[in-house]
Amino acid sequence: MKIQKRYISAFVALLLSVPAFAQVPAPAAKQSKPVLLKGATLHVGNGTVVENAAVGFDKGKITYAGPQSGANLSGYEVVDVTGQHIYPGLIQPNAALGLNEIESVRATIDWREVGNFNPNVRSVVAYNTDSDIIPTVRANGVLMTQLTPIGGTVSGSSSIVQLDAWNWEDAIVKADEGIHLNWPAMLVQTTNNADPRLAGMKQQREETLTELAQLMRDASVYKSGKHDNENLKLAAMAGLFDGSKKLYIHANYGKEIIESINFAKQYGVKNMVIVGGGDAASVTDFLKANNVAVIYSGVHALPGRAEEDVDMPYKTPYLLQKAGVPFALDYDLSIHGIRNLPFIAGTAAAHGLDKEQALASVSLNTAKILGIDKVVGSVEVGKLATLVVSAGDLLDMRTNNVTHAFIEGRKIDLNNKQKYLYQKFDNKYKSEAKPAIN
Numbered sequence: 001m002k003i004q005k006r007y008i009s010a011f012v013a014l015l016l017s018v019p020a021f022a023q024v025p026a027p028a029a030k031q032s033k034p035v036l037l038k039g040a041t042l043h044v045g046n047g048t049v050v051e052n053a054a055v056g057f058d059k060g061k062i063t064y065a066g067p068q069s070g071a072n073l074s075g076y077e078v079v080d081v082t083g084q085h086i087y088p089g090l091i092q093p094n095a096a097l098g099l100n101e102i103e104s105v106r107a108t109i110d111w112r113e114v115g116n117f118n119p120n121v122r123s124v125v126a127y128n129t130d131s132d133i134i135p136t137v138r139a140n141g142v143l144m145t146q147l148t149p150i151g152g153t154v155s156g157s158s159s160i161v162q163l164d165a166w167n168w169e170d171a172i173v174k175a176d177e178g179i180h181l182n183w184p185a186m187l188v189q190t191t192n193n194a195d196p197r198l199a200g201m202k203q204q205r206e207e208t209l210t211e212l213a214q215l216m217r218d219a220s221v222y223k224s225g226k227h228d229n230e231n232l233k234l235a236a237m238a239g240l241f242d243g244s245k246k247l248y249i250h251a252n253y254g255k256e257i258i259e260s261i262n263f264a265k266q267y268g269v270k271n272m273v274i275v276g277g278g279d280a281a282s283v284t285d286f287l288k289a290n291n292v293a294v295i296y297s298g299v300h301a302l303p304g305r306a307e308e309d310v311d312m313p314y315k316t317p318y319l320l321q322k323a324g325v326p327f328a329l330d331y332d333l334s335i336h337g338i339r340n341l342p343f344i345a346g347t348a349a350a351h352g353l354d355k356e357q358a359l360a361s362v363s364l365n366t367a368k369i370l371g372i373d374k375v376v377g378s379v380e381v382g383k384l385a386t387l388v389v390s391a392g393d394l395l396d397m398r399t400n401n402v403t404h405a406f407i408e409g410r411k412i413d414l415n416n417k418q419k420y421l422y423q424k425f426d427n428k429y430k431s432e433a434k435p436a437i438n
Contacts, residue, residue: 024130024131024132024134024135024416024417025135025413025415025416026413027129027164027165027166027170027410028164028407028410028411028412028413029410030060030409030410031057031058031059031060031385031408031409031410033058033077034056034057034058034063034075034076034077035056035057035058035076035077035079035406035409035411036054036055036056036057036064036071036073036076036077036078036079037054037055037056037079037081037086037389037404038053038054038068038071038073038078038079038080038081038082039052039053039054039068039080039081039082039083039084040053040055040081040082040083040084040085040086040389041053041084041085041086042055042065042066042085042086042379043085043086043087043088043356043359043379043394044065044088044378044379044380045087045088045359045360045363045364045377045378045379046360046364046378046380047356047357047360048356049356050065050066050067052067052068052069053065053066053067053068053086054066054067054068054070054071055086055379055385055387056071056072056076057385057406057409058409059409060384060385060408060409060410061382061383061384061385061409062379062380062381062382062383062384062385062387063381064381065379065380065381079404081389081403081404083391084389084390084391084403085389085390085391085392085393085394086379086387086388086389087141087359087363087379087387087388087389087390087394088359088363088364088376088377088378088379088386088387088388089141089142089143089144089363089376089386089387089388089405089406089407090141090142090143090144090341090342090362090363090388090394091142091143091144091145091146091160091328091362091363091366091367091370091376091377092137092142092144092145092146092330092331092338092341092362093145093146093148093275093295093328093330093366093369093370094146094148094158094248094275094295094297094330094332095145095146095147095148095330095331095332095335095338096111096147096148096149096150096335097131097133097134097137097145097147097163097335097338098127098128098129098131098133098134098145098147098161099111099123099126099127099128099147099149100335101128101131101132101133103334110126110128111123111126111149111150111151112149112150112151112152112155113149113151113152113155113156115152116152116153116154116208116211117152117153117154117211117212117215117233118149118152118154118155118156118233119154119156119157119179119215119219119233119234119236119237120156120157120232120233120235120236121149121155121156121157122156122157122159122175122176123147123148123149123156123157123158123159124147124159124161124168124171124172124175124176125168126168127147127159127161127168127171129165129166129167129168129170129171132416132417133335133336133338134163135413135414135415135416135417136336136339136416136417136418137163137338137339138163138164138405138412138414138416139339139402139405139414139416139419140339140340140341140342140400140402141341141342141388141390141394141400141402141405142163142338142339142341142342143162143163143164143386143388143405143407143412144160144161144162144163144173144376144386145160145161145163145338146158146159146160146370147159147160147161148180148248149180150180150182151182152182153181153182153184153208153211153212154179154180154181154182154212154215155180155181155182156179156180157176157177157178157179157180157236157245158176158177158178158180158248159172159173159174159175159176159177160172160173160174160177160370160372161173162386162407162408163407164407164410164412173372173375173376174370174371174372176236176245177245177246177370177371178245178246178247178248178273179236179237179239179240179245179246179247179248180248180250180275181212181247181248181249181250181260181264182250183249183250183251183256183259183260184205184208184209185205185253185256186205186253186255186256186259187201187202187205209263212263213263213267215233215234215237216237216264216267216269217267218234219233219234219237219238219240219241220241220267220268222234222235222237222238223237223238223241223242240269240270240271241267241268241269241270242270243270243271245271246271246272246273246371247264247269247271247272247273248272248273248275248295249261249264249272249273249274249275250275250276251274251275251276251277252276252277252278252279252298252304253278253279254279254282254283257274257277257279257280257283257286257287258283258286260274261274261286261290261292265290272290272292273292273293273294273295273369274287274292274293274294274295275294275295275297275330276295276296276297276298276332277294277295277296277297277298277316277327278297278298278301278304279304280294280296280316280320280325280327281312281316281319281320281323284319284320284323284324284325285323287323287325288323288324288325292325293325293326293327293328293368293369294320294325294326294327294328295327295328295329295330295366295369296316296317296320296327296328296329296330297329297330297331297332298313298316298332299313299314299316299317299329299331299344299347299348300313300331300340300344300347301313311351314347314348314350314351315348315351315352317329317348317351317352317353317358317361318348318351318352318353319352321352321353321357322352326365326368326369327361327365328361328362328365328366328369329341329344329345329348329361329362329366331344340397341362342362342394342395342400343395343396343397343400344362345358345359345361345362345395346358346393346395346396346397348361349395355393355395358395359394359395363377363378364377364378365377384407384408384409385406385408385409386406386407386408387405387406388402388404388405388406389402389403389404389405390402390403391403402414
């Protein structure tokens, strides 16, 4: 018993010895007084740029956004950000942030459910607001994300959250806004030698599509009738047929994109979004004709085919913009890389998009696709004061330096574990570099 108490005492002492700065910062308190940022260049998010601007907000909402000369400073706490840049908070779609902490530790992963068809699974209830990764993402200007389940054919429903909250209920911006469908990949023989596994894989694909078709038929019928017992899977899909929910179709190959959209239309699905969209630039006419937006995931990726231009992934956003296809960008390589979201927009800006179009691809465009553009996505009067101030160009990794961030008017603590570790070892080697005193 004495030994056990000694171990407990040692563990408590260890916990108390951990510096507070290494922990996830506590969520900010509600905005208590009006704030006005003045002197910066304002990038509204809709293409408009205002030099020497001011942005005021009160009770979490923007009250003024325009030239500093037109701002009424009375009653506001004025923050001078002269020479800096104000942007809307960036939005990361299609992410498992807060659902997966350490990929090599199974106990920290909660992004998928057992089974192939799980439309009733709600990703948001597994969201961990205490994730160490979240503060590192906020520090680079990403203030909202779409929590997206993975795995199976129908993964479940996604929700949109802001990244400063005590729990998942407080974090929600829009709950259960769409169902995610991983379209079964088409199988193509690329060599002259027949692969004996190909026939079995094709049969499995057909069986999956048959099951999916049956699920869609059942859900459509279920929505139109009355039932003594609720079927959670079918009830979760009801919004697909009246347009209140989106169907996010994860597909890359051009023929898969066309096949999946035609399939969904056949069952009366109203709103569709292609996620991934590696070949989206080759089917722009079809996407426009069917009013389907794209969440493009492959900016920092290699070309999909040997014959493609080496910069095809970089210029695909420009090609979508040129064709008039609504699109947004997401950083899908890893949850740890989400902080690089502004930089993939910067890459797109270096390959055809202008800077404000690139900014919109990670802010207002994303908000429109996710159906939250009435409250966020741009710095406009009446919208939530979810915005970022950077000392340099937010989309340029050489000058990006976020100095302030606000979510619904609350000033966000930009400290995180990585900053703490940087400072810790920077101080260590600076002190070691000092000459010894004789």
